Amino acid sequence: MHEYEIVYIFRSSLTSEEIDGKLERFHALLTEQTGQISAVEHWGKRQLAYPIGKERNGHYVVAQFEVEPASLPEFERLLKLDEDLLRYLIVLSEGELPLPPSMRTDMRTETARGERPPESGPDGGGEPEAEVKSEPETESEPETEPEAETEPEAESEPEPETEPEPEPETEPEPEEEKD
Amino acid sequence: MAMLKKVCKLCERSIRQVNYKDEHLLSRFVTDRGKILPRRATGSCARHQRQIATAIKRARYLALLPYIRDYQ
Numbered sequence: 674m675h676e677y678e679i680v681y682i683f684r685s686s687l688t689s690e691e692i693d694g695k696l697e698r699f700h701a702l703l704t705e706q707t708g709q710i711s712a713v714e715h716w717g718k719r720q721l722a723y724p725i726g727k728e729r730n731g732h733y734v735v736a737q738f739e740v741e742p743a744s745l746p747e748f749e750r751l752l753k754l755d756e757d758l759l760r761y762l763i764v765l766s767e768g769e770l771p772l773p774p775s776m777r778t779d780m781r782t783e784t785a786r787g788e789r790p791p792e793s794g795p796d797g798g799g800e801p802e803a804e805v806k807s808e809p810e811t812e813s814e815p816e817t818e819p820e821a822e823t824e825p826e827a828e829s830e831p832e833p834e835t836e837p838e839p840e841p842e843t844e845p846e847p848e849e850e851k852d
Numbered sequence: 853m854a855m856l857k858k859v860c861k862l863c864e865r866s867i868r869q870v871n872y873k874d875e876h877l878l879s880r881f882v883t884d885r886g887k888i889l890p891r892r893a894t895g896s897c898a899r900h901q902r903q904i905a906t907a908i909k910r911a912r913y914l915a916l917l918p919y920i921r922d923y924q
């Protein structure tokens with residue numbers, strides 16, 4: 674059994690009853706096969722950072738569950754059949770420690786960007802600490818991410834290109850050693 | 853221009869795992885065009901830089917962050 678986390682983005686025109694109904698149906702598939710849902714958190718409707726199809730908003734739900742990796746393909750097959758599910762992402766649960774409050778607040782004020790949906794952080798997960806590193810085989814993640822949609826540049830972007838920097842980075846900075 | 857010694861902000865705050873759902877945190881690690889900032893600009897350590905990059909890619913996929921921020 675592995676612990677996973679899924680983020681669902683539903684069409685925002687759905688009612689919360691409809692969404693609950695879908696979640697129930699999705700999750701029934703997992704629990705039928707010895708899986709277990711440990712948390713479901715509704716973020717509610719929020720604006721998409723870019724439109725998905727014609728949709729500009731989505732209803733986000735995050736759930737954590739434990740299941741045999743072998744039952745994921747069938748689960749995903751079910752998800753893909755649902756046209757009201759704009760997108761989903763399944764990743765191995767990272768234990769999801771809530772961020773320290775100090776950080777959350779001042780990070781937020783520095784970046785204040787207007788509307789913010791209900792806090793996403795402290796997922797109602799119970800036993801964060803111990804679980805954190807329990808997943809050595811991170812392999813299961815790629816199997817969901819890339820194939821899930823058509824986003825062309827999805828996982829490919831290298832990351833370097835930015836503004837040209839005046840100074841070449843010369844000093845070798847022993848970052849890893851301090852603290 | 854001061855060449856400030858950069859310290860990894862995430863280490864400083866003892867963040868163990870960068871969460872892809874925390875787009876406010878992540879938005880500090882992208883340019884105003886939405887590109888991932890390189891380590892030399894943020895001072896992040898290698899481990900956190902890797903986490904940041906993964907988290908940003910997930911957040912983009914989930915439309916929590918834009919792939920490219922366009923100014924029209």
Ligand SMILES: [Zn+2]
Nearest residue numbers: 860863897900
């Ligand atoms: Zn660090």
